[in-house]
Amino acid sequence: MPIEFKKPAVYQELHVSQGSKPTIRDVAKAADVSLTTVSYVLSGRHGGTTRISQPTQDRVLAAVKELGYVPNQAARGMRRGKTDVVAVAIGNLDWPWDRALATAATRILPEHGYQPVILLGDDWRKFMMSGGADGVIIGYFPEAKSDDETVTELARRGVAQVVISGTMVPAGFDVLAPETDEGLAECMEFLATSHRRIACVRRADPAGRPKSRFAAYAAGLEKAGIPLDESLVRTSQHHPATAYQSALELLQLPDRPTAIFCTDDMEALQAIRAAYRLGLRVPEDIQIVGVGNSTEGQEYDPALTTVGPDPIFEQVVRMLLDRLAEITPAEGIRIASPWKLHHRGTTQP
Amino acid sequence: MPIEFKKPAVYQELHVSQGSKPTIRDVAKAADVSLTTVSYVLSGRHGGTTRISQPTQDRVLAAVKELGYVPNQAARGMRRGKTDVVAVAIGNLDWPWDRALATAATRILPEHGYQPVILLGDDWRKFMMSGGADGVIIGYFPEAKSDDETVTELARRGVAQVVISGTMVPAGFDVLAPETDEGLAECMEFLATSHRRIACVRRADPAGRPKSRFAAYAAGLEKAGIPLDESLVRTSQHHPATAYQSALELLQLPDRPTAIFCTDDMEALQAIRAAYRLGLRVPEDIQIVGVGNSTEGQEYDPALTTVGPDPIFEQVVRMLLDRLAEITPAEGIRIASPWKLHHRGTTQP
């Protein structure tokens, strides 16, 4: 008779310290019905052969309310084999893109019954491996060598996932693949039609991101037959102040550049400040472009011309929802996210 | 004989679609030991009367590795009565403070064996009520009328919590209480010593935050005997461009203000741009202060003078860790977070 089971001391303590979480058992007792009845009422699973009379339902609901009962999600999840949680793994809250992704997920997922949780840094692997969520959107971790192993392993465990990455994903998985090359080339081409002295503020980030961006700068110059002038290239740290200083230096050069290509929107925004500081007009005296298409750049005045993707995070989230609903195509879907030049206020033809 | 239990069809399906998550049972089988042994090896709980021989341990560990086994956190949590998860509930990733809090939590909590998850928006209540985490740091939700009910209810359930709030918390709970008034007064006092025409860029946010900030502006003027000149007050939207425009207007006034008090750092940063744009020097021609002490403001050049708290999020996180470890004082702790004026590059005596 399980009722008489004497709990070991440790449990008692736990229960004391844990306070009183009402369980389905308490509700059943309070409403004077069986556990099943409560469960059926709450999970609404009384459509078929099993239905609960209205008075009973009301009684149960009243007891639920009175006790402040909320089903334990872990227990429910264990039994049902799903957690109703979706994780969004991102690297850093300072990156506008990661924030946009998290925000989109937070908006959309609850509508579909999923609780979104944001995981910062590298702990998401452990979390997902230990069954913390039904699905995960894996943001862009530039420094990650490869998540092949994690992704396959999670897939084997039946975890739905969508990966935002360029190349790092094994075939067969859903991927949002940023395609930066064409947009960057387009940008350089545009600048090279009306400028010869095009400066560059690049990042000294260890992260892999900006490397290809600077490469695009160099390639663009070469294509236009403009020799790369090292004195027009400045390397800034992540710190905005260093980007500002870099731009200040460039703009005070005897033979001032007429355009600045910044490998990141943040740097471009600082470059505008530097220009203003020196009494230069943007875009009349100096044209500035960034990379990333961040919301900030759009919200500034003048709005920043930038190379970047259209914001398609919603699409990513919906992709994951499809997977969660097991709408599974034979092959993984690869959404290309083409980056292009967004002409805005800091350039002119 | 439980071994012969025939699983209902639905489970079979689930198992197919869920892929193969190895369980402790699989590990036991592979290592040819009992479930207990595996459990003991993995949870390291073999110190006292129960110890496992080295060879056995190795065998178990090998099997774990081979199968790629990771303990299911939900199941473990259910049994142990704790989830090892700590939630950070914040309102909006656009607020630098919320980001700083989340970042601090992400850095510190894993060191103590807790998995931090960030919850955006209002869903954190449901998450916590359903037993999603052992503890929660409740960020500053300006629009929340009162979380009294939630906080007491969670406490009853034994959830550790620290609340960041001004007033909204029932007595007896741990609170980080921002005390903005003195700092704001100090700031206005400082400005009023050397300025008479002090403009203000304020937010038209529905959120409660900036209200007291503008009140402090008005009060500061009054105290200094300066009449409030409505033409020197501009209301901006959340959009940076509108703050920029507001500042531009103010700075083009016939009788230009010599200082601008912005109710938010973001606005102040825009005001600096506007000043530069008009060829004004900061702080020589125009002095600018913000509110919030955001990291961005510190990283800009010149660094922004601002009224704000010292970053004490670490302290908040450690407070929660104490609660989780049941180092519980009789009464709730109230850490006052006094806001003060941080003199930096955009003002001068």
Added chain:
DNA sequence: CAACAAATTGTGAGCGTTCACAAAGAGCCG
């Protein structure tokens, strides 16, 4: 070499749910 102690491993209940299936109650007709 028997008998006991110490070291190691196994058993099984239970954490809070869900749900297939069994059981009980209500309604109807001959």
Added chain:
DNA sequence: CGGCTCTTTGTGAACGCTCACAATTTGTTG
């Protein structure tokens, strides 16, 4: 009013794990 069907409620195993306690093996000593 017994036997049948249709509603409604109850029973109990299982999800994956932990841990008190029982059972077993090994080591030590009289």
